[in-house]
Amino acid sequence: MHRLNDFLAGIEIYLGGSLWFTLLLLGTGIFFTFYLKFPQIRFFKHAIKVVSGKYDKPDKKGDASHFQALTAALSGTVGTGNIAGVAFAIFLGGPAALFWMLVTAFLGMTTKFVEVSLSHKYRETDEEGFISGGPMYYMKNKLNMKWLAGFFAAMTIVSSFGTGSLPQMNSISNSLFSTFGFNKMLTGAVLAILLAFVILGGIKRIVKVTDKLVPSMAIIYVIGALSVIFYNYENIIPSFLSVFSNVFTGTAATGGFLGAGFSYAFNRGVNRGLFSNEAGQGSAPIAHAAARTEEPIAEGMVAILGPFIDTIIICTLTGLVILSSGVWTEKLPNQFQTSDMTILADQYDDTLPEDQVKLANFLVEKEQLPLFSGNLTVVNGVIQNLVSIINSRSIAEDILVYNNENELYNGSVPIENGKHLNENDTYFYGNSLMHSAPLTAEAFTHSFLGEWGRWIVSLGLLLFAFSTAIAWAYYGDRSVTYLFGTKGVLPYRIIYCIGFFIASFADTTIIWTISGITIVLMTLPNLIGILLLRKDMKGTMNKYLDDFNKEYPGEI
Template sequence: MESLYSFLLFLDSMLGGAGWFPFVLLGVGLFFTIYLKFPQIRFFKHAWLVVTGKFDHAGDPGDTTHFRALTTALSGTVGTGNISGVAFAIFLGGPAALFWMWATAFLGMTTKFVEVTLSHKYRVKTEDGTMAGGPMYYMDRRLNMKWLAVAFAVATVISSFGTGNLPQSNGIASSLEATFGIDPLIVGSVLGILLALVILGGIKRIAAVTAKVVPLMAVIYLIGALAVIFANLENIGPSFMAVIGDAFTGSAAAGGFLGASLAYAFNRGVNRGLFSNEAGQGSAPIAHAAAKTKEPASEGMVSLLEPFIDTIIICTITGLVILSSGVWKEKHENVFDRSDMLFIEGQYEETNDEDVAQLYALINERIESQVKRYTGTISVVNGVAVSDGFTLINARSIAEDVKYSFGGDDPFTGSLKIEDGKPIKDNLIVSGKSLVHSAPLTTIAFTRGYFGDFGQYIVSIGLMLFAFSTAIAWSYYGDRAMTYLFGPRSVMPYRVIYVAGFVWASFSDTTLVWALSAVAIVVMTLPNLFGILLLSKEMKQTVNDYWQKYIK
């Protein structure tokens, strides 16, 4: 697993983690924003009117309403990205990361408007009478680039696991285990059965379920979040100032947080923003293709609301909960993931400015560091290291009160061999105090409000609903891609594997799952961005034609 994780990190460093990717993603959004004269502002009010059904016509082709298409697409985006993803971004880049999530969402509103409009324009009716659409259809039918359409469809199948399946299941299981102590395998198995029951019903059942679940989960989550925000109201202003003030400087060290460079916060904020709202990824167009309308641009306008709801509203609320409560810079008792641990030479203290500067260089990519990985033997007595000459870094912070054991609760006594910063023994359990990230960080933050410890249950319930609905939506994206590639007969085997993957991810390593999702997102995004750029003139004409009809 460690070798796989290293390989995924390498791929991510060449793709989503590379310096060029955020500029490509934001650049496409900026280009269309200017080229189409800020549609996310001009058409914002009209988009809400379309959702209400004001411009619907009886007999329009499609499988579901504008509202249900929107909630299905939202269920695909509103998931662990809004709970775990925001926490992960702030953990990596500090408050500055939230600003770049906002920027990604604002420009992403236009990107989603474009990709949905073009995909809806070239949708088709399948053999079973249902609509099928997505970027692969405009790539094939309009651009005559079969190879690009196939590449995108394959990437969609992969991404259905890396984005909509594995991280969602893992996030649910981690949260329920931390809150209720439920075995992750039991969580995965039970939800896997429920997932199978829903997705076997196709788009109509999926749309019906998400139309009920999305509003419910939004209300539950909002109540819990506001309880924390109002309890820490005096910190809201400083939190906003930190987000905006750090946006172009990076976030300084604070508490256990060792700081983040501007480049790192920018990259991680954009990356997590994309994971949250999926603008440019090409996933939402698949759901919107089922909407009943003859006007592709009208459905495109509905879709521009998604990044606004998903990121600018929900992610901001999560971010304010985490920042105002202060938990993002505090160390908490936890069991360390092997992938998060790094033993380094020498002893470092957070109170020493020179030590902090050295560690800042270590944990911020592309900054040269003099810190060396530790190789040697550590003596442990009763679970506590008695050797010196090393420091354990866990989750980008200096670990404290570290305990070592091998299964069960019995502390370990003996020698531990460390090679290149990692322990040799795979079954070693290390626990202590360090920063935490993903769902556990948001869970802790929700306990700092009026509901106290009960707040953690709101996160667990909200995360379960958010993530489960995302898994439902992405199963549909994957089966439409399989339909394009291999025909309707391939859908059932895909669904079986999809459910099995959902169960497996419930008890797999958190960091490994996030690394897989980061790679899958970019593999799907790049062909779609390339395709919509080639059709920029057609997009502009399509929008102008629709708007003239609307004015008349």
């Protein structure tokens, strides 16, 4: 597993973790924000009126109302990115990563406005009478770039696993296991069956589920998050300050956190921001294309609300929960995952400034430290060798080694270049930093809710992630329809559910690395497409404003 993760991580560094992709994503948002004169601010109030149904005309073509299209799209974005993704960003880049997530969301409101409007404008009806839309249709019908449309559709299918199926199920199973001890494979089997029931019913069953599930789960989660933040009220202002004070300097070492420079916080904040709200990725336009309206710009305005709800509200709350509780710097008891663990051939003390610098540079690959190779001698679970173990980017403490019967291990453990080789026979348990959903779950216990806080996270994650998997199954089957026709939809849905099950017991770090790769491969053709259609977008928007102001004077 660690060899596979190293290979995938090498690819991800040059894609999602790279500066060029980050600048392209933010640059597109900045360009359209100025080119269209800040539509995320100008049209925000109007977007609320549109989604409320004030201007609805039921006789128009489409499979869903504005509200249903928004909730379907939100069900695809409000997921593990809001619970696990925020925790992962802070774990990697410190509090400043949350700032860059918010910047990505603000600019993403405009990007989503553009991509949804264009996708809705060039949508089609498939042979079964259902609406099919998304970036592949404007690429084909307007740009006449069928090769780009085909590539985007293919990457959407791949990304439906990398974004919608694998990380969602993985986060659900890990959360339920850490909170309640539920068997991961059993959790995967039950939820895969439920997923199949929903997605086999198509878009009409999907929107019936999401328009009830999304508002309910958001309310539950927001109430729980606020309870944690106000319980730690004395840390609210320091938490806010930490988000903004280290934006351009990076976060210094504190507690078990070994520090993070500006570029790392910047890249990881933008990357996790994109994973959370998907602005620019081209996924949400597939759901919004089903909206019952003949006005593409109206649905584009509805889409402005997506990143605001998803990232600026929900992700900010999650970030403040983690920061105000202080758990992001605490070493907590957990079972180590092989891909998160590296064994060094020397002992280091992360309370010493000189060792902090060495370890921080090692984590960002600026400095090499000697890796241990050979056999660890273990007596009653205790390692006898003079080594240091890095787990989850921190020096692990109070480490014990167990066998697969959960008994303290006696014997030797083979290690090669710092990596654990017999992961099927033994596992390591100890205190280290945590990340993803378990970190958020731990943060929620730091309130008057106590251990009940884990229930909020587990329930929220279950509903959030499950609804995301539902939405992404729809995105994938619309892309399958584009490439292969409706005959390919059923086989795709079956494979999708199988992948959903397998992810319940797969390695978390590898899942997130795959996600980072697939996001980029889907986003690139979409950003290229909307930049090429910038004049089309501006002309369509101006025509809508002229026509709307004639019918409803003074409304915008």
